[in-house]
Amino acid sequence: MGVGGGIPAALTAGSLMNARFLAMGIALAPSLPGGPLKRAAQGQTVVDSSWALANRGDGTFDRWLLFGTTVPQYAAWTFGSVVGAVFGDALGDTERLGLDAIYPVFFLSLLFAELRGPTSRRVALAGALVALALVPVTPPGVPILAASAVALVGVVRRSG
Amino acid sequence: MTLSYAEVWWLILGLAALTALIKAAGPVLLGGRTLPPWSSRVIVLMAPALLSALVVTAVLAEGRSWSVGAHTVGVAVAGVMLWRRCSLILCVSVAVLVTAGLRAL
Structure with a gap:
């Protein structure tokens, strides 16, 4: 891990990378039952892909689908990290394998499933433009959180 | 700058705690309320x-x-x-x- 400004700077940078989970948690909140502690615990299961998969498209989330898609991902991710830490050197430069193309394609397929009507298409386009515009001027992570604010057009727009 | 072994662990624990707070914020602060129809x-x-x-x-x-x-x-x-x-x-x-x-x- 390369660090420029010590632990506070690293903590800030890391938290900003995860800031999008704030928006995802707000979206998920009405779908979670129980008291604050139980909801806080359930909120921990949010990762990008399971959040998108559990989204029913009507403003609610299937929380069991959320938990069920996070658990195997977490197991696979931990397993992958261990394998990478132990055997990573043997693979050499993993960039040449092209594996970094996997996750954008996966998210693209989730995105296409969300494009149900003209409003969602415009919001997706606007979110992409906001994110790209902010890339040069904000720390990584902020462009994605800012893009989620585009969804606020839902306050005045009716159709999805 | 290079971090010591102990500092790396503090960083990992700190990030884990902050990420847990970020993920809990929405569900805890909004969960119990009735939200307006536009939400x-x-x-x-x-x-x-x-x-x-x-x-x-x-x-x-x-x-x-x-x-x-x-x-x-x-x-x-x-x-x-x-x-x-x-x-x-x-x-x-x-x-x-x-x-x-x-x-x-």
């Missing part, structure tokens, strides 16, 4: 906004600058295939092959 329309639109932002920043940005690489081409090809309703497994495989192929040139 579900906003929530519906969060998925397209967030997913497209994730895709473009993964494909067209590197740190704090715009950048285009072999994976940009690979994902673009797969995007067209997804649009033409090819299977996800096929699209992912093509994206990886195109990206790796371009890097091998």
Whole structure:
């Protein structure tokens, strides 16, 4: 891990990378039952892909689908990290394998499933433009959180 | 600057705690309330906004600058295939092959 400004700077940078989970948690909140502690615990299961998969498209989330898609991902991710830490050197430069193309394609397929009507298409386009515009001027992570604010057009727009 | 072994562990624990707070904030602060009717329309639109932002920043940005690489081409090809309703497994495989192929040139 390369660090420029010590632990506070690293903590800030890391938290900003995860800031999008704030928006995802707000979206998920009405779908979670129980008291604050139980909801806080359930909120921990949010990762990008399971959040998108559990989204029913009507403003609610299937929380069991959320938990069920996070658990195997977490197991696979931990397993992958261990394998990478132990055997990573043997693979050499993993960039040449092209594996970094996997996750954008996966998210693209989730995105296409969300494009149900003209409003969602415009919001997706606007979110992409906001994110790209902010890339040069904000720390990584902020462009994605800012893009989620585009969804606020839902306050005045009716159709999805 | 290089971090000591102990500092790395403090950093990991600190980040884990902050991420847990970030993930808990929405469910804890909003969970028990009755939200206004427009809130579900906003929530519906969060998925397209967030997913497209994730895709473009993964494909067209590197740190704090715009950048285009072999994976940009690979994902673009797969995007067209997804649009033409090819299977996800096929699209992912093509994206990886195109990206790796371009890097091998």
